[in-house]
Amino acid sequence: MKPSVILYKKLPDDLLTRLESHFNVTQLSDLSPETVKQNAEAFANAQGILGSSEKVDEALLEHAPKLRAASTVSVGYDNFDVDALTARGIALMHTPTVLTETVADTMMTLVLATARRAVEGAERVKAGEWKGSIGPDWFGIDVHHKTLGILGMGRIGLALAQRAHFGFSMPILYNARRHHKEAEERFDARYCDLDTLLAESDFVCISLPLTEETHHMIGAEQLAKMKPSAILINAGRGPVIDEKALIQALQAGTIHAAGLDVFEQEPLPVDSPLLEMPNVVALPHIGSATHETRYNMAACAVDNLIAALTGDVKENCVNPQVLK
Ligand code: 8YV
Numbered sequence: 001m002k003p004s005v006i007l008y009k010k011l012p013d014d015l016l017t018r019l020e021s022h023f024n025v026t027q028l029s030d031l032s033p034e035t036v037k038q039n040a041e042a043f044a045n046a047q048g049i050l051g052s053s054e055k056v057d058e059a060l061l062e063h064a065p066k067l068r069a070a071s072t073v074s075v076g077y078d079n080f081d082v083d084a085l086t087a088r089g090i091a092l093m094h095t096p097t098v099l100t101e102t103v104a105d106t107m108m109t110l111v112l113a114t115a116r117r118a119v120e121g122a123e124r125v126k127a128g129e130w131k132g133s134i135g136p137d138w139f140g141i142d143v144h145h146k147t148l149g150i151l152g153m154g155r156i157g158l159a160l161a162q163r164a165h166f167g168f169s170m171p172i173l174y175n176a177r178r179h180h181k182e183a184e185e186r187f188d189a190r191y192c193d194l195d196t197l198l199a200e201s202d203f204v205c206i207s208l209p210l211t212e213e214t215h216h217m218i219g220a221e222q223l224a225k226m227k228p229s230a231i232l233i234n235a236g237r238g239p240v241i242d243e244k245a246l247i248q249a250l251q252a253g254t255i256h257a258a259g260l261d262v263f264e265q266e267p268l269p270v271d272s273p274l275l276e277m278p279n280v281v282a283l284p285h286i287g288s289a290t291h292e293t294r295y296n297m298a299a300c301a302v303d304n305l306i307a308a309l310t311g312d313v314k315e316n317c318v319n320p321q322v323l324k
Contacts, residue, residue, distance in 0.1 A: 003309055006042055008051030009073055012295060015302050022306050023048065030054055036063050048305050057081040061088060069308035073301040074288075075099055077318055078210040078237060085319060092318040093304035096155065098296040099288035103207075103235060104159035106287045108167075110233045110259030111148070111203050113281045116140035120278045141229070141256075149173040149201030151217075152208035152236065153180040153189070160205060161187040173197045198225040203233060210237035220245040223255060231257045235287050238263040247273050250280065261287050 005023040007016075008031055019025055026042040028035050031054040036043055043063040049056070052073040061067065061084055070085060071093040085092050113119055117140040124130060124138070148164045150157045153176040164170040165187035172189040174180065175197045183189035198204060204226060208214045218232070219242040226232065232255060234241055243264045249255050257279035263272075266285055274280045288297060300316070307313045313323055 003047040004042070004045040005048035005050060005305065005309075006039075006046045008049065008054060009298075011298050011302070015295075015298050019050070019302050019305070023309070031056065031060060033059075036060065048309050050301055050305050053079065055079050056085070058084045061085070061090070069093060069305055071301045071305035071308065073294075073297050075103075076209055076237060080318075082319055086322055089322045091308045091313065091320075091322050093301070093308050093313075093316050094318055095297045095300040095304070096316060098300050099293050100155040100159050102290050102293040103156045103287045104163060106261055106283070107156070107160050107205055107207065107233060107235045108163050110235065110261065110281060110283070111164075111205070111231070112143055114231045114233070114257045114259040114279070115143045115146075115203075117279075119281050143170070143203075144168045145170060146202035147171045147173060147200055149175070149197040149204045150189070151175055151194070151197070151204065151206045153183050154207065154209075156235075157205075157207040158183055158187075160207060161189050165189075173201055194222070195225055198222055199227070201230060202227070203231050205233040206236045206240055208236045208240050210239055214240045216240070216242040218242065218246075220248065223249040226255050228254055229256050231255070231259065233259045235261040238266065243274075250274075250277055257281075259283075261285055 002022065002024050005025055007019065007025050007027045011019065026039065028039060040063065045066060046064050047066050048069045048071065050071040056070060056079065058081060067090050069091045070080065073095060075094055075096045077092060077094050080092055082092060121138060148170045150160060150172065153174045157174065161172050161183050165172055172187055173192050174183060174189050175192060175194050179191050217240050223245055246258060250258060259281045261283040262285055268282060274282055288294065304316050317323060
C-alpha cells in the first residue's frame with residue numbers, strides 16, 4: 001500500500017500526478033486546528049505532509065503519530081518547530097537553491113525602486129501629476145557606485161552581491177556568522193561587524209532567516225547607526241526588524257527610505273503607518289513569486305518528500321541527523 005500524505009497547498013496538475021503516483025494524497029486547505037479535527041483519520045495515518053506557510057508545532061504533531069517527513073515549499077522554515085520534529089525523528093525538507101536568483105532579483109528591485117522612487121513616481125503619473133519637465137521634487141538618488149551592505153551571506157546574499165558588484169559597480173560590505181571566501185574573492189565583499197556595516201552602507205539589505213538570534217536584530221539602536229541618507233531593504237523575514245522602531249525612524253527621518261517584502265504581520269494590516277509613507281515600498285512577499293520559480297519550488301518539494309519517504313535523501317534536509 002502507498003504511504004499516506006497530506007497536501008496543504010495547491011500544486012500544478014503534473015506535480016500532483018507525480019505525488020499521487022507515490023502516495024495516497026489527502027488534499028486540505030490548511031493545517032488549522034479545525035481542519036486537523038475534521039480530518040483526524042488522515043492525520044493519524046499521514047507519513048508525510050507537504051505545503052507552506054502553516055505552523056507545524058508539537059500540538060499538530062500530536063495528531064500525526066506516524067509522520068516521518070515534512071516538506072515545505074520554501075527555503076525558510078521558521079514556522080516549523082524543528083526541535084519537536086527532530087525529537088520525533090521527522091525529517092524536515094526545504095527548497096533552498098531553486099529560488100536564490102529570483103529572491104536576489106526581488107532585493108535588487110527594492111534597492112532600485114526605493115532609491116529611484118519608481119513606485120511613487122508611477123503613482124504620481126497615474127494621478128495626473130506629471131504636467132511638465134520634472135524637477136528635484138521627483139528626483140531620486142543613484143544606486144551605482146554606492147555601498148551595499150548585506151546582512152547574512154547565504155546563497156541569496158551571494159546572488160545579491162553578484163548583481164551589485166558586476167551590474168552596479170557597488171562596493172559590498174557584509175556581516176555574517178562567518179567569513180565568506182567566495183564573496184570576498186569574486187565580488188570584493190568586505191567582512192565587517194554590524195555597527196560598521198550600518199554606519200557605512202548606503203543600502204542595508206537583510207537576507208537573514210528568522211531565528212531567536214535574528215529576531216529584532218535591527219531595532220532603534222541599530223537604525224540610529226545608519227546614515228540619514230541610507231535605505232533599509234528587507235526580503236528575509238519581517239520580525240528581523242523591530243517594525244515599530246522602523247516606523248519611528250522613518251517618521252523622524254533618521255533614515256531615508258525602506259524597501260520591504262516582508263513584515264511582522266502578513267498580510268500587512270491596511271492601517272499600517274508604513275502604507276502612508278511615500279518613501280516606503282511595500283511588496284506582498286513576492287520574494288520567490290514568479291511562475292517559473294514557484295513551479296520549481298513545488299517540484300523540489302515533491303521530490304524532497306519522495307526522497308524522504310523512500311529513504312533516498314541526498315540534499316535539502318534541515319535536520320539530517322534524523323536520517324538513518
Ligand atoms: C515563499 C519564502 O513565499 O521560501 C521562503 O522562505 O519566504 C517564500 O519563497 C513562501 O514560503 C510561500 O511558499
